Amino acid sequence: MAQRLEDMFTRLLNHFGPQHWWPGETELEVIVGAVLTQNTNWKNVEKAILNLKERGLLSPDRLNALSVSELAQLIRPAGYYNIKAKRLKNLIDLLRERYGLDLSRLLDQKTDTLRQELLSVNGIGFETADSILLYAARRPVFVVDAYTHRILRRHGMTDEQTDYHELQSLFMDHLPEEPSLFNEFHALIVRTGKEYCRRKSLCHLCPLQEWGPVPPLV
DNA sequence: CACCAGGCAAGTA
DNA sequence: TACTTGCATGGT
Numbered sequence: 652m653a654q655r656l657e658d659m660f661t662r663l664l665n666h667f668g669p670q671h672w673w674p675g676e677t678e679l680e681v682i683v684g685a686v687l688t689q690n691t692n693w694k695n696v697e698k699a700i701l702n703l704k705e706r707g708l709l710s711p712d713r714l715n716a717l718s719v720s721e722l723a724q725l726i727r728p729a730g731y732y733n734i735k736a737k738r739l740k741n742l743i744d745l746l747r748e749r750y751g752l753d754l755s756r757l758l759d760q761k762t763d764t765l766r767q768e769l770l771s772v773n774g775i776g777f778e779t780a781d782s783i784l785l786y787a788a789r790r791p792v793f794v795v796d797a798y799t800h801r802i803l804r805r806h807g808m809t810d811e812q813t814d815y816h817e818l819q820s821l822f823m824d825h826l827p828e829e830p831s832l833f834n835e836f837h838a839l840i841v842r843t844g845k846e847y848c849r850r851k852s853l854c855h856l857c858p859l860q861e862w863g864p865v866p867p868l869v
Numbered sequence: 870c871a872c873c874a875g876g877c878a879a880g881t882a
Numbered sequence: 883t884a885c886t887t888g889c890a891t892g893g894t
Contacts, residue, residue, distance in 0.1 A: 691890090
């Protein structure tokens with residue numbers, strides 16, 4: 652399995668090149684983006700983040716000072732803006748109540764502790780928590796998303812009832828625990844899914860196609 | 870027009 | 883436990 656995953660990574664990287672996810676941004680911006688991108692196109696998220704940035708609101712203190720309804724209007728382009736405003740405020744509430752709005756105090760904790768802390772927030776599930784761990788806190792945590800399930804299933808490496816943590820362990824148990832590798836691998840999986848898994852007619856162009864016959868698409 | 874995007878929680882049986 | 887539904891904008 653280790654060889655298979657390394658081969659998969661090599662093929663995707665050779666085909667697409669580096670994806671540069673979340674380069675040169677602040678930790679807070681990554682965290683806000685992780686919440687806003689839940690089931691949402693990243694381009695829409697960028698517009699919402701720009702709204703906050705332009706007004707200088709992208710700091711724990713300024714976000715803390717906003718009301719949920721004010722925040723909701725600012726992040727409208729990201730969709731689900733009412734629920735996402737609450738989710739962001741839930742996270743800021745935790746940051747204020749337990750860490751004095753000091754983001755580094757939150758992020759400097761041991762990985763398992765930090766993961767539990769993030770998951771305790773209403774609105775932060777496995778994928779959002781792990782995205783924050785990997786892309787903001789730079790921990791060697793593999794992020795699993797809908798495309799990861801789809802692609803590995805498509806190529807016969809899992810079945811439809813493989814759950815989030817089984818799939819996560821598949822990667823983390825068989826690859827070197829390098830944050831930079833997990834970062835790039837996850838981004839490449841998303842890119843592949845977008846590019847080649849939307850239509851069956853594009854499957855023959857997928858860089859993983861050479862692996863040979865796979866179970867039929869469901 | 871339909872479909873979906875870098876999910877999650879709450880409700881139902 | 884295992885489904886189902888609501889949340890919402892913007893691009894194809």
